[in-house]
Amino acid sequence: MNFIISKALQGIKELYNEEVAEGVINIQDTRKEFEGQVTIVVFPIVRFSKKSPEQTAIDLGNYLVDQLEEVTAFNVVKGFLNLSIADSYWLNLFNTQLLHPDFGTFKPNGKKVMVEYSSPNTNKPLHLGHVRNNLLGYSVAELLKAVGYEVFKVNLVNDRGIHICKSMLAWQKWGNGETPDTAFLKGDHLVGKYYVIFDKEYKKEIELLKAQGQTEDESKKNAPLIQEAQKMLLDWESGNAEVLALWSRMNGWVYDGFEVTYKNLGVDFDKYYYESNTYLLGKGTVEEGLAKGVFFKKPDGSVWIDLTADGLDQKLVLRADGTSVYITQDLGTAEMKYDDFKMDESIYVVGNEQDYHFKVLFLILEKLGKTWAKGLHHLSYGMVDLPSGKMKSREGTVVDADDLIAEMIETARQKTEVLGKVNDFDEEEKANLYYHIGLGALKYFLLKVEPKKRLLFDPSESIDFQGNTGPFIQYTHARIKSLLKKANYHTDQTAVAVITPTEVDMIMLLSKYPQELEAAAEAYSPATLANYLYEVAKIFNKFYHEVPPIIKEEDSQVQQNRLNLCALAGNVIKSGMRLLGIGVPERM
Incomplete structure (x- = not known):
């Protein structure tokens, strides 16, 4: 305007x-x-x-x-x-810009951006919280790519530490040599099983020591299991061949399991980083910071940074014994990633419980004079709750991602078959449809909410063919495709002079697609795009029910214009949903 x-x-x-x-x-x-x-x-x-x-x-x-x-x-x-x-303005806009093949596309902007997401631990399967992380990271990456960035998707895997040793030790003690094949379990599920077993046995030992007169804290430190796990970690760090072989074997099981989940979720990565390769990084950065006067050393030899003038606190960056803390390796890993990709921006998709950590990390990098630190961003997101309450990994009460995916697909099957519209589908087509509806419902429900907000996920509520849901938008797309197929549609400009108010509203809304993409990408918020697509689906259905049957329209120019509108709405829905990682079936 x-x-x-x-x-x-x-x-x-x-x-x-x-x-x-x-x-x-x-x-x-x-x-x-x-x-x-x-x-x-x-x-x-x-x-x-x-x-x-x-x-x-x-x-x-x-x-x-x-x-x-x-x-x-x-x-x-x-x-x-x-x-x-005037209608003439909207029709001219529609015919000359919105129907152009390049509508909604952007030229490369010459900038590089990294999106780091998923970042799982290798001691348990992915759960519902990981699902939100993966869907957010993937969609933000696709949005940035759509508006012209060169995007690198990376996954930093937490494959070392005491939590990994807990699973390894429990498998050694109680596994009887079972493998994913002999247990008929995905590898990540098998390893997660032993993480839960460790916690149960550890709690028994704590209670026994408390009964013998030790305090809670003493019992937690003196329990034989935790001491064995800590020794195993030291053995791993010293290069013990037997421990490394077990670690490599069990992590291999987990990676195989993760790949199945990632494929089912429809997410991918350009590069994997592993904490086992990065946990020693950052010590050079600490030396650099000491030389620049950014860090200071306490009498016990530990190294700190004082951020109190910035409204934060003093932060330990290296222990007195010279070993790293999390912030140490994060400093080193950030530098390594920049050296690898030379990106203009780097986005960390991590839950909001790490807000303070990232404030400190980014501020330290700025104080160290890293010019690229201004391009670092923490995409903080809220936790996902269920009607049954919070999830706890150690107690085995998490909502497993694979189980959730299977449940969504099964619910999609049940709800779709009740409608009786798939009787002429073959089995392969049905299976494909149920997958897209189930995953579409899950993804849309998690992505339509602003990332920062905590959300309550109700699987049954998400699979609904009415309202602000993925299946409603998918069904709208299928309705459009069915109409265009019946009309034997092909794109052609028209010379109509008058259109209905709803057609004007449709043109106005559809014309905003490029700016909606830019807004979503700039805010790192797929929710912006998701809710826009819902508005597109709503206004199409209003238009569809208001105008006489398009197939029967006698005025060929009016018919063509309305078919053009339908086609554009379908294209915007398909394109936008793809950026959310959601497939839209041709028929439902």
Whole structure:
């Protein structure tokens, strides 16, 4: 609407003899209860007109109707000037821009961005919390790619540490040599099973020691199991061949299991980093920080940074014995990733319990003079709850990602078959449909909520063919494809002169697709795009039910224009849902 802005600026100059900045003209969509499509907020102009908001709006409205053939009428509601825009403007916009093959596409912008997501531990399967992480990371990466960035998707796997040793030790003690093949379990499930067993046996030992008179803290430290696990970690770090072989074998099981889950979720990575290769990084960065005076050494030899002047606290970056803490390796890993990819931006997709950690990490890198530190961003997201409450990995009460995927597909099958619309589908087509509906419901439900918000996930609520759900949008796409197939559709421009108000609303909404992509990418928020696609699906269904059957329309130009609208709505839905990682079936 730049032509309205420029003419409004000209009008203010002519009407009130005032030169004003472009930012004074605030344009919005007209609210549905008022006539018009475009609204100018007049309040900022009053100080130039020296008149009431209503009189200022009337002056400007009359000027725009007189000067612009695209503006056919106006009405004033307090300080809001609502403009009616000619059908010819919308039809020209539709035919020349929206139907162009490049609509909704962006040229490369020459910038590189890394998105790090998933980052699982290798002592347990992926669960519902990981699912939100993976879906967010994948979709943000796809959005950034869509608007012109060169994107690198990376996964930093936490494959070492005491938690890994707990699973390994429990398998040694109680596994009897079982493998994923002999246990008929995915490898990550098998290893997770022994993580739970360790915790149960560890708790028994703690209770026994407490009964013998030790305190809670003493019992936790002195329990034989935890001492054995700590020794195993030391053996791993010293390169013990037997421990390394077991570690490699069990991690291999987990990686095989993860790959199945990633494939079912539809996410991928360009590069994997492993903490076993990065945990010693960062010591050089600490030495650099000491030399620059960014860090200081305490009498016991430990190295710290004082961030109290920045509203934070003092942070340990190297222990007195010279061993790393998490922040140490994160400093080193950040530098290594930049050296590998030379990206302009790097996004860490990590839950909000790590907000403070990332504030500290980014601030330290800035103080170290890393020019690329300004491009670091923590995409913080809220936890996912279920109607049954919180999840706990050690107690085996998590919602396993694989079980959740299977449940979603099964629920999709049951709900779809009740509708009785797949009787002519073969078994392969049915299976494919149930997968797309089930995963579409799961992904859309988790992505339609702003990342920062904690959410309650209800699987049954997510699979609904009405309302703000993935299946509703998928069904709308299938309805469009069915209509176009019956009409033997092909794209062609038309010369219609008049369209219905709902068709105007559709063109307005669809024209916003590129800016919706940019807004979602800039905010790292798939929710922005998800809710826009819901609006597209809603307005298509309103249009579909308001106009007479398109197939039977006798005016070929009107029919073609309406089919063009349907096709564009279908393309926007398919393209947008793909960026959310959601497939849209051709028929349902």
